[in-house]
Amino acid sequence: ELKVEQNPLFLSMQEGKNYTIYCNYSTTSDRLYWYRQDPGKSLESLFVLLSNGAVKQEGRLMASLDTKARLSTLHITAAVHDLSATYFCAVTSYNNNDMRFGAGTRLTVKP
C-alpha cells in the first residue's frame, strides 16, 4: 500500500527565514504533487514532479524530487506571511491514478 509521510506536521517560522518540508513515500511512484490549502478553502496545485532530479520553482517555493530515495522536498526561501497555509504532498503509483496524500504541514509565518 502506498504511504506518504510528511514532516514536520507543524512549522512556525519567522519572516525572512528559510526552511524545508520533507515528503517520503513508500513505493515506486511516477508523479509527485505539492498542494497548498488555505483555511476553509480548496487545494491549489503548486507543483507536479515527474522524474528523478526534477526541480521546480515558483516565487519563494522550490520543490525537488529524488525517486531513488523516494523523497521530495519543498523549500521555502525568505518566508513571508502570505505563505502561511497547509502544504500537502501527494503521490501516484505507477500504472495507477490512485493519489495518496500526506498528512499536511501547517505553516505559520510570523512577522
Added chain:
Amino acid sequence: DAGVIQSPRHEVTEMGQEVTLRCKPISGHNSLFWYRQTMMRGLELLIYFNNNVPIDDSGMPEDRFSAKMPNASFSTLKIQPSEPRDSAVYFCADTRNSGNTIYFGEGSWLTVV
C-alpha cells in the same frame, strides 16, 4: 474554464437522511476522484473513476456510501443513511487531458446532526 464544480457547497442534514453530493468535472478529463477531508483523518481517497468506470472504491467507508458517474460530465456521491461521523468536507477532483495535474473543486461541506 469553470473548473470542477461541486454542489451543494454547504449542507446540514439530520442523521438518517440521504445526502447526495454532485460534481461536474472539467471537460475532457481523464480521471475523477472523490476525497473526504477531516481534521482527524486528513485527506482520504474514497473512489476514483477512469473514463467513467470505477477503478478503486476500497476507500469507501461502508455500504452507506455509493458513487456513480453516468457520463463524462457528472458524478454523484451518495450517503444513505447519513450519520454524524460523516461530517466532513468532500472534494471532487479531476485531471485534464494531460493527466499530470489534478484539479480540485471547492468542496462540499457536510454537517450531519
